[in-house]
Amino acid sequence: MKTTVKILKKPITSTFIAILFGFLVAAVVLVFAGYNPWQSFGALFNGIFAKPKYISNVIIKATPIILTGLSVAFAFKTGLFNIGAEGQYIAGTIAAVCVGVKFNFAPVIQIPLVVLSGVLAGAAFGGIIGYLKAKFGIHEVITSIMLNWIGLYLSNFVVNTAVYHQPNSTSSYAVNESSFTMLLPNWKASKAGMAALKPNKWLYEMMLKTDVNFGILIAVLMAIVIWFLLYRSTKGYELRAVGFNRDAAEFAGINVGRNITQAMLIAGALAGLAGALAITGTSPHKISQMAAFENNGFNGLSVALIAGSSPIGCIFAGLLFGGLLYGGQSVQQDVGAPTEIINIMIGTIVFFVALTKIVPSLADRLEKRGAHHVK
Numbered sequence: 001m002k003t004t005v006k007i008l009k010k011p012i013t014s015t016f017i018a019i020l021f022g023f024l025v026a027a028v029v030l031v032f033a034g035y036n037p038w039q040s041f042g043a044l045f046n047g048i049f050a051k052p053k054y055i056s057n058v059i060i061k062a063t064p065i066i067l068t069g070l071s072v073a074f075a076f077k078t079g080l081f082n083i084g085a086e087g088q089y090i091a092g093t094i095a096a097v098c099v100g101v102k103f104n105f106a107p108v109i110q111i112p113l114v115v116l117s118g119v120l121a122g123a124a125f126g127g128i129i130g131y132l133k134a135k136f137g138i139h140e141v142i143t144s145i146m147l148n149w150i151g152l153y154l155s156n157f158v159v160n161t162a163v164y165h166q167p168n169s170t171s172s173y174a175v176n177e178s179s180f181t182m183l184l185p186n187w188k189a190s191k192a193g194m195a196a197l198k199p200n201k202w203l204y205e206m207m208l209k210t211d212v213n214f215g216i217l218i219a220v221l222m223a224i225v226i227w228f229l230l231y232r233s234t235k236g237y238e239l240r241a242v243g244f245n246r247d248a249a250e251f252a253g254i255n256v257g258r259n260i261t262q263a264m265l266i267a268g269a270l271a272g273l274a275g276a277l278a279i280t281g282t283s284p285h286k287i288s289q290m291a292a293f294e295n296n297g298f299n300g301l302s303v304a305l306i307a308g309s310s311p312i313g314c315i316f317a318g319l320l321f322g323g324l325l326y327g328g329q330s331v332q333q334d335v336g337a338p339t340e341i342i343n344i345m346i347g348t349i350v351f352f353v354a355l356t357k358i359v360p361s362l363a364d365r366l367e368k369r370g371a372h373h374v375k
Helices: 002-009 011-033 037-049 052-077 085-102 107-136 140-159 185-189 191-197 201-209 215-231 234-244 246-251 256-281 296-306 311-335 340-353 358-374
Strands: none
Touching (some): 011 340, 037 311, 052 085, 052 201, 052 215, 052 234, 052 256, 052 311, 085 140, 085 256, 107 140, 107 256, 185 191, 185 201, 191 201, 215 234, 215 256, 256 296, 311 340
């Protein structure tokens, strides 16, 4: 009994239960829609693990979501609700394209320049939200939503400017090749590269059939950095103190306004980094006219919730989310079931994650009942 109670009280247990219920609800919906749930889930997992290129594409899909999830999770830990990760992500893509198209330095200069431009653009969007909250008390949800739309229309404006618009298309020019952050893009396409990769079918398929890039390494590194910042630094203590109790933090001499602004600057920078790496690391390396949001930032919100706002947890939640989004295509292709089933599953997982307090309270009841029987 004690072991069961301890397991139930762990946050990760609630997450696994939420994921289980997500699959159960999806199975019920599939049955009522006339589809075989086992066959559908088989197609889902095949679409994730069956081929090396599938695994690689899941990681590629997950990378920006991990970073936007980190952005939202970091803001949560500091008492802020960063629903503006979508706009900050878009700002990162805009800046990366503007700089990547106009400049063509050697990669050692070009790549940091393009990526840093995206980081700064995202930070600027986040900083505006933080400043308005700290200075005028304007709720971050309102300003975040407004800046999301500003980002979308700004992106469309840049796409249609004479400087960046690619003729006879609905997109901008692609950034120069010196901006690319793919893994050995020129070597793997050369005769020598193909000859070296051919003996290993796994590497051959993964390297040549997907845009393998360094983004996932940067995402993991940033998760570790954010964890260290939050839990092993004085600044992290200040930021969390403001999030836990703003009045108490101010009474203790912490500059609340400054910390709110700094928190949103960092959150925005993470989402902007996601946008920049999406441009430099994956085809077509440009931005296109948008009729609606692409949801990279909003998906990050779900990732942060599933991860319980844990920076390290965002890595695994992002991979889960990327797997569901990418593997979900196979459900439609192989079984014929609509991809909305995957969205229902994701929504159910997030819904049950939001009810995580139920599981620990259930554990407390079991513990009390066990103690009562012992007496």
